[in-house]
Amino acid sequence: MRLAYPARLLLGFVLSVLMVAGAWAQEAAQTPDYDAWQAKLEQAQRVLAAESTTEQQLEELRADIVTWRARFLEAESINSGQIETLQRQIDALGSAPAEGESEPEDIANRRSELEEQLADVRAPSLRATEAFSSADGFVREIDKSLRARETADLLSRVDTPLNPLNWAPVIEVLRGLAKQIPSEINERLHGERTLNQIVTNLVGPLILAAVSFYIFVRSRRWASYWEGRVARLGNPSFRMAAIGLVVLLQLALPWAGLVLFTTALSISGLFGPIGLSVLRSIPAAGLVLIVGFWLNLRLFPAEDRQIGRSVLDNQQRAAARWITRSIVPLLGLYSFIVVLGDGLELNPLAVDYTGFIVIVAMAIPLFRLGQVLSRSRFRDDERDTEEEGAAHFEEGAIVLIGRVARVVAVLGVSAGCFGYLNIAEAAVISAILSIALFGFIFLLQRTFARLYSIATTGKDDIADGLVPLLVGGLLGLVALPVLALIWGARWTDLTEVWARVREGIVLGDTRLSPEVLLTLIVVFALGYGITRLVQNGLGRTILPKTDLDQGARTALVSGVGYVGIFLAGIAAITSAGLNLSSLAIVAGALSVGIGFGLQTIVSNFVSGIILLIERPVSEGDWIEVNGQMGYVRRIAVRATRIETFDRTDVIVPNSDLISGQVTNWTRGNLVGRVIVPVGVAYGTDTKTVERILMEIAEAHPMVILSPPPAALFIGFGEDSMDFEIRAIIRDVNFVMNVKSEMNHEIARRFVEEGIEIPFAQRDIWIRNPETLHGASAERKQAKTPSKSPQAPFVTEGDMVDGDGDGDAT
Structure with missing residues (x-):
């Protein structure tokens, strides 16, 4: 039987947790050899005190001490279970008596015995802690010494390369190197033994060189062919997977061809030691060229659709594309010079001077690239109101990168001109590699955005949702160590940071480390997953088969x-071994302050629990609270969501539902009453009206006949005699529909019976009607040129509502 997807997911998660737990269990802490550590400690002191110690020796010594430190860190957990058990036994005896007080002799003896056992059990852990502190101190000392040497090397100064006289020894080294390579080849070709060896082994290198040349030349055509085939795939998921394979082909095939070609030349026997060093330097430079040109085409494509929304317009992308194309060969040449210098152990001054020329040549396009990036802006048609903040962030980041690139290019070249060649190298090369790293992270984020769009919408587009944004931030965090290495950090610096993270922080008697946090997260996630599975099983399988209502x-x-x-949460804290008792006092003090600040939230939380237990209202009920009427759609811990008849959501705090007055129209049953008022003209037979209304009420299908409906003569109104239909209907949710249908039926029956439904009428009595006639005569006279005395005008006192002594009009 196949398991459901959630069950299979949970089973796989449990198995993973068990495997991790088994791996941890196998790494049981063992007691270190402290005698060997003491010997290593004495050796470390001698090495640090010696002035002739090299960086390589310091690195090796540091690696040994770091290994010892890791052992001591693991040994700190020795006998942890016994320590916890003995501590619980001592706590069970109660608090120790205060000074001047005593306790029963048997309890005192037992306490003393347990404390002695606890001290013995804690001794290995305390010794490991002391050794850990000593090892950690030596690691810090070695790191301090290495950083001092690196700083001195970075700030070292040579004669300025702007002086032509300083180039004499450099030119001599380069000239000698240029002569030695042809000399080696000539010597081997004219030597009888070496020539015979070359001829004998010629077939293999020739075949390998031909194959490598064919691969190198045809790799681009093959990649273009498969890229076109992939673009025609209909399934977006297959297309993205195939694009990944094409990228591997674009990078791997040319480099494989280059490596095979240099290998063929190496095994041909034509080259001596210097020539072989040159050949070994070519693959590194070739890899820089291949990756650099690939990034160039991906970051600055000719078409917008290849990269999505971009802060660079077509002209700026074209300029950036040509600028980076000029940087990539220079960067490859620089890597070739560095690798060759290390392989041949050339004069460092010759390598630095030659490299400085390449650095100056790279700084010029780097400055120009910074100018292009500094002027980058999103086009108005690419801005989205919802993504305005993201657009501003991208613009700001790229503009900042451009400005930093310009400053670094100027400062690097200036430092090199004054003889600080190491600063020039570190500045310019690090800036170029950093821009390449940022571009690579950008491509990864856009690739994930396309995959996310395919998975969620089925469209091969670049999605700018929250998940791709978070993934981009995560990629940025992952790139920080690489960025640190680019700007001069040592690998041991990163491992030291990780060691500090593994060491964790101490809170009371508890050490928070990544292992503890991982255990906490894994156990809580496991418990949370089981809780959700139980909830789904109850809500979808078990409870629907019971007689319980939806609420x-x-x-x-x-x-x-x-x-x-x-x-x-309790299981996670217990499994992680967190002892929070020492934080109880602080937590108690904080709870008082938090309680005053969050008393409303706490009140709503408690009210929510009461609502779930007592259930005075349930989801789907029609209620009225605080003047708001509607259906309960969701009861949460803090508030309840009500959907009004206007289809608007009203969030009501749970405390209002508990402490306030709530009308529940559908609690228990759906039966309710409908009241339909109607008025008839004076003079209508009231019994006839009552009979018609009763017939209408009894004939309606929603009206319950027990208790029977009623047609009541309510009273005499100002304009009509007022009647009402009062009836109990089956479902109060349809009260407005029932009232509307009854009004339609009343109007139809009254027309058939000749019964008039009156409208409001008013009789107006004018006290002095002759005043109106006088005013009319005056208006007629006003049309003539002659003047006449002004007629009196009508005031509010001349008109009354009701009985008067004038004529009615």
């Missing part, structure tokens, strides 16, 4: 979730 099911599932999460 009870939701309350039960929510309660199981809260209990499960609480138990998962």
